[in-house]
Amino acid sequence: PLFHIGGAAVLFNALRTASTFLLIPDPRDIDHFVGEMHKRTPTVLAAVPALYQMLCANDTFKSLDFSGLRMAISGAAPFAKEEVQKLESVVGAGKFCEVYGMTETSPVITLNPASHFKEAHVGIPLPGTDVRIVDAEDGTRPMPQGEAGE
Structure with a gap:
């Protein structure tokens, strides 16, 4: 979180909400990561798919109490359906x-919310964000609703 905007956004949100923020030197x-979560039960997890995969392969992680977890946020890369299920x-x-x-974009522009999660979608624009989908070939022609684009 000290060298990219995504991690900084998570840190700033923790500060804004007066939350405890775990800064793990080597995720x-x-x-070590799981040990810290055992000491301080997480309410929000934010990680990239590869880190979630490593965590899910750890037996101690699987035994933690996640009853107080409100959300597990993923970003930076697509997360395969099977891995989300794990x-x-x-x-x-x-x-x-x-x-x-x-x-x-400083940094987040869309959210695929847990309450309405749709696989392989980037979600809905966050408040105050304008989004348009354009043709991937020319980068300017707006695409009709439901059509793939960039």
């Missing part, structure tokens, strides 16, 4: 959501 050290089998159904954004 690939899954045993995560939900651990943390609970209906808690997973995905975000889409980039540094240039």
Whole structure:
């Protein structure tokens, strides 16, 4: 969270809501990461799909109490349906959501909310965000609703 806008946004939201924020120096050290979650039960998890996959492969992670978890947020890459199902089998159904954004958009522009999650969709624009879908070939022609684009 100290070198990219996505992590900084999670940090700023924790500060805004007076939440405890776990800054894990090496998230690939899954045993340490899970140990910290055991000490401080998470209410929100934010990670990339690869990290969620590593966590779901850890038996201690699978044994944690996620009854207080409100949401598990994923971003930075698509998350395969089977992997989402694995995560939900651990943390609970209906808690997973995905975000889409980039540094240039400061950072999140859409949310695929847990309450209305649709696989392979980027979700709905966040308040104050204008979004348009254009033809991927020319980058300017607006696409009709329901058609793929960029």
